[in-house]
Amino acid sequence: MLLYRLRPGAPEVLVGHMGGPFWAKKDDGAWSIPKGEYVDGEDPLTVARREFEEELGSPVPAAELVPLGEVRQSGGKRLTVWAGEGDLDAATCRSNTFELEWPPRSGRVQEFPEIDRAAWLPVDQARAKLVTGQVAFLDRLLERLSG
Template sequence: MATSVSSKQSAGLLPYRLKDGDVEVLLGRPGGPFWGKKDLGSWSVPKGLIAADETVLAAAKREFAEGTGHPPRGKSVSLGQSKQPRGKIHVSAVEHDWDAADLKSNMFEMEWRPRSGRRQMFSRTRSRRMV
């Protein structure tokens, strides 16, 4: 039975594949102006906030599709939850063999530089990599 949770929590989907006897996972680096020059410590599971009417898994799948341009396929398994500085994150894993070069993020618009009055478009996810 699916359970919905508070919208103050996040959900993420960790795609993995088996390659030459090793496990590889897909990680992403956030896009937008705040993450432009940051690399170390910025790679993570594609994730985002859970809407009030969503289950954890539905939010994880939605966020993955928004961050990669592809809806996840395959059976998922919950990896549990972790406390992060900005709240809890619920993570599920799904086995699939994506080519990270084929994944494209959707865009978002925001005012940049702050209080400049100018709006710009940015990619939600700057980079993706199987590691």
């Protein structure tokens, strides 16, 4: 779910920095659109709403959602995204967590947030921060907003 808000000059998008030790010291290419996987039989839009709430701790604050289509990421996963205009205080976002053995082969399992922080970024800045496979959704959003 790509939440955006219109600001003078350029729209801003809400993105999340991926949590966990692999991403901790990375910035460019380490941010993501709130998303999740769905299985056959699940409604992709329902899953997108659920994942947004799990990853940011708040329901999608957009009245209308428009489809931005699907992109196949480098690892083969297909990502379907919707966009909606809305606002949310990025500082209050709280993500669900996952468990990971860390350090590797230590036998010690730690809990990490899926998204460790969220931020509103102008589209041009978000282009550098997002993982490469998600950048196409920014272009699709801009196309929708321009006409």
